[in-house]
Amino acid sequence: QVQLVESGGGLVQAGGSLRLSCAASGRSISTYTMGWFRQAPGKEREFVAAIRRSGSRYYADSVKGRFTISRDNAKNTVYLQMNSLKPEDTAVYSCAADRNAYSDPTADNVYDYWGQGTQVTVSS
DSSP, X not given: OOEEEEEOOEEEETTOOEEEEEEEESSOOTTSEEEEEEEOTTSOOEEEEEEXXXXXXXXXXXXXXXXXXXXXXXXXXXXXXXXXXXXXXXXXXXXXXXXXXXXXXXXXXXXXXXXXXXXXXXXX
């Protein structure tokens, strides 16, 4: 079992930055694909970013060039650096872990473990 705990959310003005962290416990996530998803009120959960064990990264078009996903296997932690934030980025952000190295990293139904989420609010 893997437990995931997100942190780093908060309230920020448009144009600002936040760095989310996802700390894993229970076992090493170094071989897992790690993803970030978000869900805004009244909307479905959507893919944000993912990183494979190889280091390959994937981004939603809406965040490409503004967000960066990274991982520190020594700390068993994944990060999401969010720059140039917009009001439409407001959502609950959740991290997820997928044991399968070959799944579609943008699909939420392939992930095996989920964190509880952290709120990000961007004011205009």
